[in-house]
Amino acid sequence: MNKREGDRLKAGLIDTDLGQFFLEKINKNQIVGIYKPILVPRPRFPEVHILMAINRPPTIRKILQLAGTWGVTSIHFFISKNSRKDYLTSPIWNQNEIESELLEGMEQGKDIFLPKVCFDLQNQIENILIK
Known part of the structure; x- marks a missing residue:
């Protein structure tokens, strides 16, 4: 991942919403950040x-x-x-x-x-x- 602390990523939570993830801390073992929901999409209709x-x-x-x-x-x-x-x-x-x-x-x-x-x-x- 070519991202640094302070960068933003597009992210989503399964079956919930889409948003942005703000990277606060990156090291070998973990990535710490804040997720901010932006959009709550609706399921596809008609269903496939x-x-x-x-x-x-x-x-x-x-x-x-x-x-x-x-x-x-x-x-x-x-x-x-x-x-x-x-x-x-x-x-x-x-x-x-x-x-x-x-x-x-x-x-x-x-x-x-x-x-x-x-x-x-x-x-x-x-x-x-x-x-």
């Missing part, structure tokens, strides 16, 4: 939901990033007839990995609304339908 079959891990990674960038409300993954079950062993399905990819996209899109990610590994239509 993605229904997607389990796919190759690099494709899933990119879909998660783009979903964060575009302000998608939710992503529902399911196993299709052609889905390879060995894709489910990928680390991308770890909750921390999913959140990391979503946050990366949200940073690019300046979006604060974290998409909800759901899984239906039983292929029950009731679990996939958006309520």
